[in-house]
Amino acid sequence: MPLYSTIQTMDAALRLFVGLAVTLMIVGHTESAAVDAVTSEPFDFSEVLDSNGNYVLFWNFNSAHVTFEVHVQTTGWVGFGLSENGNMFPSDVVIGWVDDSGNAHFSDRHANGHRLPLKDKSQDWHLLQGSQDGAKTILKFQRKIDTCDPQDRTIPENTARVIYAYNDEDPVSDDAIHYHGSTRGTKSVSLLSSIQTPTNLPSDVKYIDILSRNYLLPPAKTTYHCFAFKMPDIGKHHMIKFEPIVTPGNEGHVHHFVLSRCNVSNPDDIDGIHGMCYDDRPKALPQCNEQILAWAVGGEAFYFPESVGFSMGGPEDGNLYVLEIHYDNPSQRSGVIDNSGIRLTLTSSLRAEEAGMLMIGDTVTFSQLIPPGRQNFVTVGMCNDKCIQESLESSNLTEINIFAIFQHSHLIGREIRTRHFRNGTEIEPLQNDPFYDFNFQETRKLPKVVKVRQGDSLSVDCVYDSTSRVGLTFGGLSTSDEMCLSFIYYYPKFPLSICTSRRTYNAVNSPPALAYHDLVSVDWSNQTEVAFIEEKIERSKIAGHCIRTDQPPNYFQDFDSTMYKQPFVAPQTVCTNRK
Structure with a gap:
């Protein structure tokens, strides 16, 4: 299909059709609540x-407590709880109902098998009110973030696996609660997220929709499609929000978006070029290294803090943008048409701080190896102090301020931690998600801004469960391959955009090619051979990659990684009775 470019002006909209559609809309806008319901108090989160919309959760939180309110389409009992992996057990649950006399019943329980959850010795979830409104049951309850009860689960700062269930009948007693049947489920949410949806955006907001245009997915398991475009000539603005636009019905195919930009000498000639991002990439399509945003499956809208914006449209903001879309098509369906992409919300009312994005972790390459049959195999990707030091010095900065992070791995990822080192010692991690969910990936605001200074270094640790795999899992682009990355939002902006590392597998005095061959030809049922190879992986040398927007990439061979093995020791909890 030949590329073409036309410009049409329709009221306040500017469209550029180039195989990609870039739409600028200038409108006033008021954000609306995510869920329309009458609640007992204003709730920030829902x-x-x-x-089917039969079970709606509302909540607020402070530094010590979380207040929940559930609205459920039933006149029977309602269950709610927390689980490590989304299963009904082991779990920390509550069960409540309102009887025919209007009396509310409620109990704190724990589930440890295919049986009625047992009542906790200590009742730490507290009912605030219970009522029925027609065919709906409403329960409001509260608990501490950490109850210090070994039969309860601490509410995590990142991914929480919420479980729910309900039944149409009231129990006859606390010990005779009917089975829920199929009216149950689980969903990953971030209960302690500090990002709230603003009730109003600035009156001068503009929206830019960057969408694929009737793209026909190839019948391939994995496709990375890239589109290059010029930003509409709007002058300097700040991006204050971004959100996904996914074609209905294609949710299972659209895996992630990455938007990047760069400066090129001939943007008009490249505007509109599109094709594969990696294999068979068009020669004219540049590899832009300044990351702007990353979104993946399960994520929703992200709002920048009120004092922070990401500069776009200004003279120093790059003249060419590239949107990368990763499509996942494991059944190799044909005939799938996609118009998905990203909506950017911009304002000309510039904010006090200008954000940048830094990608850190393990370099995406087949040098990342995960043996099969391992329940807790760890990959570590490092951003060394030299990369950070030189980039800060070149900008006359002593530190940057990190305010949000998007952590990313693939199907067998179970935990991700973004770690922070200073003077050879690990300090508090930037973000720790011990219950990572591939289907719930989002950019999350940190509870407090964290400073990264000259001399600091960072790492991303990913824990994988490869017990379902029979052979090696490699780092790579396919969803069945793996990644271990963190995309970090910070201010003020400096030139470092990518800071990663990879293992070179030459720790046993053998050429890299031979060392790699040894790794991929292992008999994984031979424990002696496996132990030798895992030692080789552990002892292999590490090469660092430092990519900046103001100079060619730097590579650091065989840098010291010993500091990354000294874990942060969290302060002891105030709880004395936790097992």
């Missing part, structure tokens, strides 16, 4: 837990 989530529809089931696909």
Whole structure:
């Protein structure tokens, strides 16, 4: 299909059709609540837990407590709880109902098998009120973030696996609660997220939709499609929000977006070029290294803090943008048409701080190796102090301020931690998600801004469960391959955009090619051979990659990684009775 470019002006909209559609809309806008319901108090957060809208969760939190309110389409009992992996057990749950006399019943329980959850010795979830409104049951309850009860689960700072269930009948007693049947489920949410949806955006906001245009997915398991475009000539603005636009019905195919930019000498000649991002990439399509945003499956809208914006449209903001879309098509369906992409919300009312994005972790390459049959195999990707030091010095900065992070791995990822080192010692991690969910990936604001200074270094640790795999899992682009990355938002902006590392597998005095061959030809049922190879992986040398927007890439061979093995020791909890 030949490329073409036309410009049409329709009221306040500017469209550029180039195989990609870039739409600028200038309108006033007021944000609306995510869920329309009458609640007992204003709630900052809400989530529809089931696909039919029968179970809606509202909540608020402070530094010590979380207040929940559930609205459920039933006149029977209602269950709610927390689980490590989304299963009904082991879990920390509550069960409540309102009887025919209007009396509310409620109990704190724990589930440890295919049986009625047992009442906790200590009742730490507290009912605030219970009522029925027609065919709906409403329960409001509260608990501490950490109850210090070994039969309860601490509410995590990142991914929480919420479980829910309900039944149409009231129990006859606390010990005779009918089975929920199929009216149950699980959903990953971030209960302690500090990002709230603003009730109003600035009156001068503009929206830019960057969408694929009737793209026909190839019948391939994995496709990375890239589109290059010029930003509409709007002058300097700040991006204050971004959100996904996914074609209905294609949710299972659209895996992630990455938007990047760069400066090129001939942007008009490249505007509109599109094709594969990696294999068979068009020669004229540049590899832009300044990351702007990353979104993946499960994520929703991200709002920048009120004092922070990401500069776009200014003279120093790059003249060419590239949108990368990763499509996942494991059944190799044909005939799938996609118009998905990203909506950017911009304002000309510039904010006090200008954000940048830094990608760190393990370099995406087949040098990342995960043996099969391992329940807790760890990959570490490092951003060394030299990369950070030189980039800060070149900008006359002593530190940057990190305010949000998007952590990313693929199907067998179970935990991700973004670690922070100073003077050879690990300090508090920037972000720790011990219950990572591939289907719930989002950019999350940190509870407090964290400073990264000259001399500091960072790493991303990913824990994988490869017990379902029979052979090696490699780092790579396919969803069945793996990644270990963190995309970090910070201010003020400096030139470092990518800071990663990879293992070179030459620790046993053998050429890299031979060392790599040894790794991929292992008999994984031979424990002696496996132990030798895992030692080789552990002892292999590490090469660092430092990519900046103001100079060619730097590579650091065989840098010292010993500091990354000294874990942060969290302060002891105030709880004395936790097992």
